[in-house]
Amino acid sequence: MIRIEHLKKEYPNTTPLKDVSTVINDGDVISVIGPSGTGKSTLLRSINMLEVPTSGHIWIDDVEITDPKCDLEQVRNRMGMVFQSFNLFGHMTVIENVMSPPIDLLGMDRQRAYDEGMRLLRAVGLSDKALNYPDELSGGQKQRIAIARTLAMDPDIILMDEPTSALDPTMVGEVQAVIRELAKTGKTLIIVTHEMRFAKSICNRVFFMDEGGIYEDGTPQQIFDAPVGEKTRRFVRGLKVLELDIQNTIYDFLGMQTAIEEYCVKNQMPYRMAKHIHLTFEETVQQNLIAEYEKPDIHVTIEYSEEEETAVYTLDYSGKKYDILSEGNELSVSVLKTTAGDPRYEWDETRKYQNRLVMNIL
Amino acid sequence: MAAIVLTCLAGVTTLAKGDEITSKEQLKEPGRRIGCGIGSSAMLFVEDEFPEAILVYQEANEGYESVAQGKIDAYAYDRRQMQLAIDSGRKGVRLLDENLEEKVHVAVGISPKSKIHQLQEQLNTFIELSKADGTIDEMYDRWVVQGNEEMPDIPRYKDSNTILVVGTSGIVPPHSYYRGQELNGFDIELAYRFAAYIDADVTFKVYDYSSIIPAAASGDVDCIMANLNITPERAEALPFSEDIYTEDVGLMVRDTSSVGEGFIKSLKMSFEKTFIREDRWRLFVNGILTTLLITVLSVIAGTALGFVVFLACKDGNPAANAITRVCMWLVCGMPAVVLIMILYYIVFGNISVNGIFVSVLAFTLIFGSSVFGLLKMGVGAVDVGQYEAAYALGYSRQHTFFKIILPQALPHVMEAYKSGIVELIKATAIVGYIAVQDLTKIGDIVRSRTYEAFFPLIAIAVIYFLLEAFIGLFISRIHISILPEKRGRDHILRGIDTHDKD
Structure with missing residues (x-):
């Protein structure tokens, strides 16, 4: 069991982990996902103290590894790690890479380490490469050897830091197959990954990381199919988001048009859709809301799914009840009908923004 | 060619x-x-x-x-x-x-730091007496005028409590030169006679003229008997005895x-004079051994020093790093010849130390700095992922360094290490400054006897080339033996039954 309490990691100019607390049970297979720069690798590397946390505590079973007096080497013997860049020992042959750690660190006799090493190499399909050097292997082969090296120590916990990210797409499959087998062995497995479909298929638990911690923790079904958090939903659906705020009748209209332009170009939106977003923004905000409210407070959200090629335009604004499509000027309404469809207007007095208009960009 | x-x-x-x-x-x-x-x-x-x-x-x-x-x-x-x-x-x-x-007025230079009681007075009395009874004239006539090279029998006080240390040049016949392996000449006889006069044993140290005055000034020798001219500047640095004799200065x-002789014939003669006559090859052998001794000891000690210092500094200990930086700055910042003279005449100025020891010490420091730099470079070239992989498996810091990092760092720097050693052999040519008779100094001594500049120089160059080639070959062997790819299957799988049926 791994218990993490109030873990914080600070660097001079960034704080990837603000306050993380969680418990990981024996046999859990956990995928850690999230946008880049949200501390996924930092969390993983803190669990074996390759990163020394700024504050907080981590226990592996009953041993507090964040305690300076802790015998880290002994804890690490029972905890394997697979790296994005493989990190095989370049001066050793494949079989030495696999058999040296148990000989050096567990005092295993050479014959047994060799037999066990060859068994693992057969398991990852590379027993014929035993006497090759890492330089002579492909990326996928190297990563399979790295997994075999980790398994040779017979660890209880295995940490994998983006194990397939540095691989050619053609080699991802062979490594994933090995990890898939590993997930069935009952060892605790924590994988940082970008391959969400793969993550969904092997794990029993997912950490979605954002905002300096574990933003959402749940089963794959919850995280991928029915996410609770807004950011989780956007991430798992691959949504690209643009948010704009307008709090004055004199606002930087051209600046906002430019921001929309950049957002559309960056996400390679179809030209038609980009034009429609511009028009929708102009007709709703500029032509109607600014004219209607003396003190406007408007929040615009545009969500674009590249995969589905759909964009959702959401307009939140506070103040009196006002439905643009039924009460706004006629010219605008007729333009909006050509740029956005399926409009849904809601009024809810209890919200910060009482008015909400959601439309799908055509 | x-x-x-x-x-x-x-x-x-x-x-x-x-x-x-x-x-x-x-x-x-x-x-x-x-x-x-x-x-x-x-x-x-x-x-x-x-x-x-x-x-x-x-x-x-x-x-x-x-x-x-x-x-x-x-x-x-x-x-x-x-x-x-x-x-x-x-x-x-x-x-x-x-x-x-x-x-020119020729006299004996006297060290102001000599421990021999009233050395100057005793010398002056001795010279006066020797002039008065005709000994000096007779010696001068025999050595300089007649060119007789036989050293007369002079009683020696082998086990005396007093030892007279005489600085001499060894390269000025007929005053002070090597005849075979022995110092010989007017000054040498004079030294024996004076030692006998004060009941002392005598030893000689051989210097270049450029370093002989500092040697006496620092107390490294008691006096200089080297056909030494008195000049106003020298008289400021040292007290001198009475004139022994005066000499004409010619042009x-x-x-x-x-007309020069045939090339081959003159080459043959040069070879005979340089190596064969008076068994001078023995001098060369001694010079080669001295050069090799200094080089090999400095390489071994310098490598060890570089390693130890690197290990002390590698984990970022601020004190160790600061000390190392200052020492490296000192050692690398001055020419080797200056370092070696400072060590010999200033640091060990008041202590009697062997010149070879000082040479080895100086070159150990110099070579140690370069080994330190090489290690830093080689270890820096190893990817940080190698450390992480080892730590993650549970290797300790020391174990990681020696088992994982070092074996990958060394092959990177062996070539530079080899050229460092070759550099070192060449650099040792300066030890003549502190009275060590290495190969280069032997060349000077022999040249002073053969009156030839050319042949002994070429001979020495050739010997240096051979030494460098020999040591280079030796290091290449080591280089190959530490390359991991050169290990055979039997070595990798030693002690293991691979269950192969064939």
């Missing part, structure tokens, strides 16, 4: 017709180049008599060569010395009939009339 080219060049310049110098008057013209020993009496006399001349500072043997090659117009030096060189076969030069106006000029 290089040897042949050099010889041809020398031959051409010798035969070329320059203007013949026949009188002192000619040398008084502006722009004449006159050679002399630096700080010698001859230098001062030349400055007085030829104020328009350009002075070129050279020791005698180089001076003779320069005159013969027409690089300088004349060389001013002890007339008898130069006559002796010509009598011994020095070609392409002759002496002007006129001498310089002033004479050597180029002799265009003498």
Whole structure:
């Protein structure tokens, strides 16, 4: 069991982990996902103290590894790690890479380490490469050897830091197959990954990381199919988001048009859709809301799914009840009908923004 | 090849017709180049008599060569010395009939730090007595005028409590030179006689003229008996005894009339003079052994030092790093010759230490710094992922360094390590400055006897090449043996039954 309490990691100019607390049970297979720069690798590397946390505590079973007096080497013997860049020992042959750690660190006799090493190499399909050097292997082969090296120590916990990210797409499959087998062995497995479909298929638990911690923790079904958090939903659906705020009748209209332009170009939106977003923004905000409210407070959200090629335009604004499509000027309404469809207007007095208009960009 | 080219060049310049110098008057013209020993009496006399001349500072043997090659117009030096060189076969030069106006005063230089009681008074009394009973005249006649090389029997006090340490040059026949492996000459006999006079045992230390005065000033020797001229500057640095004798200063000029011998014949003669005569090859063997000893000890100790310092600094200990930086800055910031002289004359100035020890110490520091730098470079070239992988498996820091990092770092730097050693062999050529007789110094000693600049130099260059090739080969062997890819299957799988049926 791994218990993490109030873990914080600070660097001079960034704080990837603000306050993380969680418990990981024996046999859990956990995928850690999230946008880049949200501390996924930092969390993983803190669990074996390759990163020394700024504050907080981590226990592996009953041993507090964040305690300076802790015998880290002994804890690490029972905890394997697979790296994005493989990190095989370049001066050793494949079989030495696999058999040296148990000989050096567990005092295993050479014959047994060799037999066990060859068994693992057969398991990852590379027993014929035993006497090759890492330089002579492909990326996928190297990563399979790295997994075999980790398994040779017979660890209880295995940490994998983006194990397939540095691989050619053609080699991802062979490594994933090995990890898939590993997930069935009952060892605790924590994988940082970008391959969400793969993550969904092997794990029993997912950490979605954002905002300096574990933003959402749940089963794959919850995280991928029915996410609770807004950011989780956007991430798992691959949504690209643009948010704009307008709090004055004199606002930087051209600046906002430019921001929309950049957002559309960056996400390679179809030209038609980009034009429609511009028009929708102009007709709703500029032509109607600014004219209607003396003190406007408007929040615009545009969500674009590249995969589905759909964009959702959401307009939140506070103040009196006002439905643009039924009460706004006629010219605008007729333009909006050509740029956005399926409009849904809601009024809810209890919200910060009482008015909400959601439309799908055509 | 290089040897042949050099010889041809020398031959051409010798035969070329320059203007013949026949009188002192000619040398008084502006722009004449006159050679002399630096700080010698001859230098001062030349400055007085030829104020328009350009002075070129050279020791005698180089001076003779320069005159013969027409690089300088004349060389001013002890007339008898130069006559002796010509009598011994020095070609392409002759002496002007006129001498310089002033004479050289030769005396014994005395260390102000000598522990021998009233050394100066005793020396003066000894010289007066020896002059009075005709001993000095008889010695001078025998060594200098007749050229008799036999050392007479003088009683020695082998187990005396007092030891007289005499600094001498070893390169100025007939005053102080090597006959075979033994020091010989007028000054040596004088030293024996004086030691006998004060009931002391005697030992000699051999120096270049440029470092002999500092050696006496620092107390490294009790006195200097090296045909030493008294000059006002030297008299400021050291007390001197009464004059032993005075000498004329002559002028050597180029002799265009003498014709060189056949190349092969002269090469044969040079070889005979340099190596065979008086068993001089033994000197070379000793020189090679000394050079090798200093190099090998410095390489071993320097490598160990570099390693130890690197290990102390590698984990970022601020104190160790600061000390290392300062020491590296000191050691690397000055020429090796300055470092070695500072160690010998200042750091160990008041302690009697062996010159070889000081040489090894200096080159250990120098080589240690370069090993430190190489390790830093090699270890820095190993990817940080290798550390992480080892730590993640549970290797300790030390275990990681020695088992994972070092074996990958060493192959990167072996080539540079090898050239570092070759550099070191060459750099050891300066130890002659502190009275160590290495290969280069032996070359000087032999040249002083053969009156030849060329052949011994080439011979020494060839020997250095051979030493470097030999050591290079040795290191290449080590290099290959530490390359992980060179290990055979049997080594990798030693002690393992692979269950192969075949």
